[in-house]
Amino acid sequence: MELDDAYANGPYIQGAEGYPPRWTVQAAAFREELANTGHARLDRPYGATPRQAFDLFLPKGPPAGLCVFVHGGYWLKFDRSYWSHLAAGPLAHGWAVAMPSYDLCPAVQIADITRQIARSTEMAADEIPGPIILAGHSAGGHLAARLCVQGVLADATAKRLKRAVPISPVSDLRPLLRTSMNDQFRLDMSSAEAESPVLMRPMDHVDVTVWVGADERPVFLDQARWLAEAWGCGHHVAQGRHHFDVIDALTDPASPMVAALTG
Incomplete structure (x- = not known):
C-alpha cells in the first residue's frame, strides 16, 4: 500500500537480519x-494469556524506583526475551527494571495492548515502591507515551509516574491506515x-523526552517531532x-538517554 515502504525499517539498515539474533544472545x-x-x-504473570507476563530485574541495593521498558515490533512480533540487556543502564543507577511481553495483533487490537501494558506496570509497581519511569521503543514508544495520558494507569500508579522517554515512537496511528499492516491492526480512523x-496531552507532572535516531526513516523522524x-x-x-x-544507549549507564530517563 501507499505507505508500506515509508514504514519499513529493515530494508534500509545494513545487516538488519543480524540484529534479532544478537539481541537474543545478549x-x-x-x-x-x-x-x-x-x-x-x-x-511474573499479569494476565490470563501466556504472553501477559513480565521479567523484573533488581539492582544490588534498595531500588530507587521502578523503570518499565516496553518493546517494539509494530505490535506484531517480539517479546521481552529479546531485550533484557537493555535494563543494564537503569539498573546501574539503582532502578528496578520491569520488561513486559504482551499479546500481539491480530489476536488483539492495539487498544487491548495499551490496557495490558498499563496492567503490567501496575502489577510491577505493586512489587517495587517509589517513583516510576518509562521507556519504550517504536510500538513500545507508542505504549510508553500512552501511559503518560490521564486515565490509562490507575490513579495510584499514575501519581508515581515521573519521567518517560518514548524512543522512535509511533505517535500518530492514522498513517498506518495506509499500510498493509493494517490488515492485522484492524484500525479505522476512529x-x-x-x-x-499526538492527539492527547500528557499528565502535567510527567517529564517527557522524545528520542529518535538521526539516521531513521523520515516518517520516524516525523513521528518523533510530531509528538x-x-x-x-x-x-x-x-x-x-x-x-x-x-x-543500544540503554545498556550504557553513562549515556545521555539513560540520564534523561533516570534523572
Missing part, C-alpha cells in the same frame, strides 16, 4: 547472570485517533543512530 546472557545472583524475578498520543511538538516536551535526535541501534 538478553539471554544478561538474564542468566542476574538470575544466578538472585537479582531477577522472571515470568480507533487510530483514539490510540494516537514533541504536540506535547511541548524534550526532543533529542541521536546522531549516527538508526531504528535498530538507537536503543
Whole structure:
C-alpha cells in the first residue's frame, strides 16, 4: 500500500537480519547472570494469556524506583526475551527494571495492548515502591507515551509516574491506515485517533523526552517531532543512530538517554 515502504525499517539498515539474533544472545546472557545472583524475578504473570507476563530485574541495593521498558515490533512480533540487556543502564543507577511481553495483533487490537501494558506496570509497581519511569521503543514508544495520558494507569500508579522517554515512537496511528499492516491492526480512523498520543496531552507532572535516531526513516523522524511538538516536551535526535541501534544507549549507564530517563 501507499505507505508500506515509508514504514519499513529493515530494508534500509545494513545487516538488519543480524540484529534479532544478537539481541537474543545478549538478553539471554544478561538474564542468566542476574538470575544466578538472585537479582531477577522472571515470568511474573499479569494476565490470563501466556504472553501477559513480565521479567523484573533488581539492582544490588534498595531500588530507587521502578523503570518499565516496553518493546517494539509494530505490535506484531517480539517479546521481552529479546531485550533484557537493555535494563543494564537503569539498573546501574539503582532502578528496578520491569520488561513486559504482551499479546500481539491480530489476536488483539492495539487498544487491548495499551490496557495490558498499563496492567503490567501496575502489577510491577505493586512489587517495587517509589517513583516510576518509562521507556519504550517504536510500538513500545507508542505504549510508553500512552501511559503518560490521564486515565490509562490507575490513579495510584499514575501519581508515581515521573519521567518517560518514548524512543522512535509511533505517535500518530492514522498513517498506518495506509499500510498493509493494517490488515492485522484492524484500525479505522476512529480507533487510530483514539490510540494516537499526538492527539492527547500528557499528565502535567510527567517529564517527557522524545528520542529518535538521526539516521531513521523520515516518517520516524516525523513521528518523533510530531509528538514533541504536540506535547511541548524534550526532543533529542541521536546522531549516527538508526531504528535498530538507537536503543543500544540503554545498556550504557553513562549515556545521555539513560540520564534523561533516570534523572
